[in-house]
Amino acid sequence: MKIKGKTEISAIPKDLENIKIGIVKAQWNSAVTDTMLSECTKALKNAGILEENIISKNVPGSYELPLGALFIENTHNPAAVICLGCVIKGETDHDIFINQGIAQGIMGLNLRFSKPFVFGVLTVNTEEQAIARADGSKENKGKEAAEAALEMILLRQDLKKEVQGQIGFRNR
Incomplete structure (x- = not known):
């Protein structure tokens, strides 16, 4: 699998083949979030x-x-949780407060549990923009969220291997 950017993952390594991954999907704007899921x-x-x-x-x-x-x-207790949602700008600034709350909440989970909680939330101006970013015609944010989770899981595994046996390092 080609990860956006530079990393190439051809297959999940044997030590990761049985990992669990959580996905939580918003039902609001379901035409978009169902495609992302x-x-x-x-x-x-x-x-x-x-x-x-x-x-x-x-x-x-x-x-x-x-x-x-x-x-x-x-x-x-999955290795990662992917959060999929879609917030479309309306007539008020409601979307700004919603997006900030979501971003802060997901970031807090990353830091609290020291594992990936992936921000797979579209923050767009129109439904057309959302659809184009979900269905692959412009982007594929559902796929990108999965790739981000896998890349972060592999990074964590690599770093754990680097410090195994070293004194003074935590290895959770």
Whole structure:
């Protein structure tokens, strides 16, 4: 699998083939988020993640993504949780506050649990922009979120291997 950027992942290494990955998807703007979920799941399976190791749950809207991700973390302890949502600009600044809350919530989870909680949330001006970024006609944000999760899982595994046996380093 080609990761956006420079990293090439041809297959999930043997020590990662049974990892669990959580996905939490907002039901609001479901025409977009359903496509993102489909593309995300397809990318994970193509990378070698077993279907039974993909935990997928829905939340009402994008603002609930961080809490849904926390629920998945607390019940399944996956290697990563991918948060998929779509916030479309309206007539007010409501979207700004929603997006800031989501971003801060997801970042807090990354730092609290020292594992990837991926921000797969579209923050767009129109529904047309959202569709183009979800269906692959312009971008494929569901697939990109899966690739980001896999790349971060592999980075964590590589770093753990580097410090194994070294005195004075935490290895969680």
